[in-house]
Amino acid sequence: MSVVDPFAQAVSVLDGAQEVAEGDPQATGTDRAILGDGGESLGYRLTVSGADFGAFIGDGTPQTPDTGDDVIGLHIHNGDRGENGPIALGLIDINLAGPEFNGQDADDITFITHPDGSTTIRGVWDESDPASLPISQFADGIQNAAPGTDIPLYWNVHTNDFPAGAIRGQFLGGNPPIVGTDNPEELLGTPGDDILDGLGGDDALRGLEGDDLLIGGGGSDINDGGPGIDTASFSNIGAPVTAVLGQGQASYSPAPGVTVIDSLIDIENLTGSPNDDQLFGDGNDNVLDGGDGDDLLAGGGGDDVLNGNEGDDTLRGGGGSDVLNGGNGIDTADFSDIPFAVTADLTQGTASYNTPAGKMTDSLSNIENLTGSGSDDKLTGDAAANLIAGASGDDTIFGGDGDDVLRGDEIGGGTALVFTVENLQPEGGTFYTPLWLGVHDGTFDLYDRNGPARQGLERLAEDGTVAAISAEFVAEQLGVGGIDGTIFGNEGVPGPIDPGETAQIILDVDDPAATQFFTWGTMVIPSNDAFLATTGDPLGEPIFDADGNFLGPITIERFGNEVLDAGTEANTELGAAFLNQTMLDEGTPENGVVVQHPGFNGSEGNPNGTPVNILGGITASGAVIDPVLGDFTRNGGNEPLLRITVNQLADLGGEDVIDGGLGDDTIEGGGGNDILAGGLGNDTVYGGAGDDVLRGDLNNRNPQVGVGGDDILYGGAGNDRIGGKGGNDQLFGDDGDDQLFGDDGDDLLRGGLGHDRLQGDDFSGGAGRDTFVLAAGEGTDTIVDFEQGIDLIGLADGLSFGQLSFLDNQIRFGDETLAVLNGVQATSLTESSFVAV
Secondary structure (H helix, E strand, C coil): CCCCCCCCEEEEEEEHHHCCCCCCCCCEEEEEEEEEHHHCEEEEEEEEECCECHHHCCCCCCCCCCCCCEEEEEEEEECCCCCCCCEEEEEEEEECCEEECCCCCHHHEEEEECCCCCEEEEEEEECCCCCCCCHHHHHHHHHHCCECCEEEEEEEEEECCCCCCCEEEEEEECCCCEECCCCCCEEECCCCCCEEECCCCCCEEECCCCCCEEECCCCCCEEECCCCCCEEECCCCCCCEEEEHHHCEEEEEEECCEEEEEEEECCCEEECCCCCCEEECCCCCCEEECCCCCCEEECCCCCCEEECCCCCCEEECCCCCCEEECCCCCCEEECCCCCCCCEEECCCCEEEEEECCEEEEEEEECCCEEECCCCCCEEECCCCCCEEECCCCCCEEECCCCCCEEECCCCCCCEEEEEEEEECCCCCCCEECCEEEEEECCCCCCCCECCCCCHHHHHHHHHCCCHHHHHHHHHHHHHHCCEEEEECCCCCCCCCECCCCEEEEEEEECCCCCCCEEEEEEEEECCCCEEEECCCCCCCEECECCCCCECCCEEEEEEHHHCEECCCCCCCCCCCCCEEECCCCCCCCCCCCEEECCCCCCCCCCCCCCCCCCCCEEECCCCEECCCCCCCCCHHHCCEEEEEEEEEHHHHCCCCEEECCCCCCEEECCCCCCEEECCCCCCEEECCCCCCEEECCCCCCCCCCCCCCCCEEECCCCCCEEECCCCCCEEECCCCCCEEECCCCCCEEECCCCCCEEECCCCCCCCCCCEEEECCCCCCEEECCCCCCCCEEEECCCCCHHHCEEECCEEEECCEEEEEECCCCHHHCCHHHEEEC
16 A cells, blocks of 8 residues: 555545445535545545434434334445445444344444434544545555546445435545645645645644545644635644634744744634644534543533543533533543533433523533532442542432442542632723633742743733643643642633622642642733732742641632733733724834833823823623723722632532442532532441531431441531441541441441440441440540440540440540440449450
8 A cells, every 4th residue: 555645535425326225415525534544534524414313423312213214223334436345344234132233332323413414424534433444445546646636436325215425425535635844834725625734833723625634733822714514723833732723823842942933823623733722602602622641621612522432531611501422541521611410421422501691501422420510419330440539519319339439529630729710800991811820739839029931821811812831831730730720700711700700610630749839811801911919939829738738718809900911012992902902092102011000191190101192992791891990000000800719618618419420539618508418338428517418328328237338437527317227337436426326237336536426226226246436535425335254345546445445334544534335334234345456
């Protein structure tokens, strides 16, 4: 085989007239397929109208009542036009048992339904598929076919009414890629579907009409898709990419101190690099492909398709009914940015929530973990090992089978922090662009007073975009566990944070001891390069101590006299980001260093600047900026502008109900008064703060004799009720006045701090050899059902039998009463009833 062009493509137009026998005159379809992996894979995107793929989507419900157009098979055949040929790739079929994915594993296929009733099928035919023929056999033919000439492959869609074939489409040679050089140049597409590859240099790629694929390559490129559904691809970039469609920018840092910024114009879809990317959509329908690496994909508004592909990815659909396909790896469907209660079920592969615009339903495939919203969610795992985190709200979590980690008031496996920003200005006052923040090890230096701002901060202060600063942060901090995020206004990407508005984000910090600081910044609107930010010290704002303990709650306020000037543009309204100006003026160049911002020319803080600006305007969302209230220098610069608060999510706890189900689970209730049940298996349960109910096994109060595992239950702070139920359990009340019931099995009970009640067997028939643990300085415990000769009293923290004294039914240590025994004279106890623990 000859050397294969990595982006050679084929196109198809499907209709009933191409069938050898009679076809369906009502159905149609189109496809574009692109070679990859040196000719060993073929990515396809087939869109079909007039055929019902419902049997293969979600729960298998047909899309229409008419059964005649129900699809029963979809194949790629090897054959010439007008002839029937053998199946090369048998994608899907209906058999007696139901839908069957017989040419590709179902995980490799994504179905996208559209409002007009059409369906798009996306996937990759590669050497690992159990296809009848390998794709490499056809690579030369696809590559060498002239545009519009036949290739001996064709699509065939089979329905109930047309079992031999409803519509068929021959593969045709597509437009050849338009490839640039390593020099700066402009590449123009055609009215068709093009591939533009800029290679090196600072290029301008303009797709014009059609559904185009733009590959900028190295250099700061302009990716202008034009009309159609266009994709910007960063698949050949060797550094993590941050791309934000709503702000029209993408950025990456290929080397220390080097930041590359691309422009995104009329781009609908994004394809990431082989690294750990962050891809953000906009308010439209986007397709985000992460590629390799541990990616963050956030769709924003619209009905989006998020494909994680390889790596451990986090997928946030945002508003709309989205398709979330994690691909390979341990992937998370994250609903922490959804302001409504979410019901998500991995066994069903769906997530839904109700909005004022109606019910939104997401499709979930290849998802292992779930993160809830800030509301009262219902989250259900599957038979795999799931990490399910409720975030805030009063959540109900069921792990299902598998060894799960279930966390009521967290968002992942680390320490969840809630960053909240409040715009303290009245209506008509200043706005702030989306606020960027990063948690780091103390080496990320945002700026120095009287020195130049880093390039990412310039972009933030100049036009309010976060792609560049995020890319710089990822390049410098990813290896030490740093994490960054962006707080968008509630109007959506790239919505500013309006006067009086409050917005927030939750970040999961994996290693607090290694990442003790956070840095933040936001552009002040209206301005050209005014910003508010953390101090110039690279240590930023401390949030953890050296042992990883949270230092908060933390509150930060900024005033008008703390607004900084990035030094990149004159202080006029000309070109001010996010502002539809009512008056335009020109100013003078600045010195290029960070200083205190004097305010617009003509403002209270800068009254003598010339020419004078008439401060005022209308933001892109239609809000009016008042000429007086929009002056952040008014009142001597003492106007409060912005407040940031940082809290631990667990400290804000909701009242959660969590059931581990089968498997050996780890459950954390967090704050709030929670009900936690380990389910069957050997579980570890942490109540956290609040007055919790902990059950080792099934989530009910009934006796559970002979069932359940050997559980470890920690009440945490609060007055908890803890029941081991079946199995040989270990119960720890921790702080608070707790009630501990060992129930069936040989249990260990330790009340911890507070005046606790310890009962080995809480129901008739509950039997076992229980150990009740006592220690000095932990309060007086009541032991309800100590059985001499069977149960033991454990002595902890160096306490010994010789240090004890006995009075009536009391066990004492000096002047402290350690325990009261119901129905048992303590003076009758001998050393054989005690054991060191």
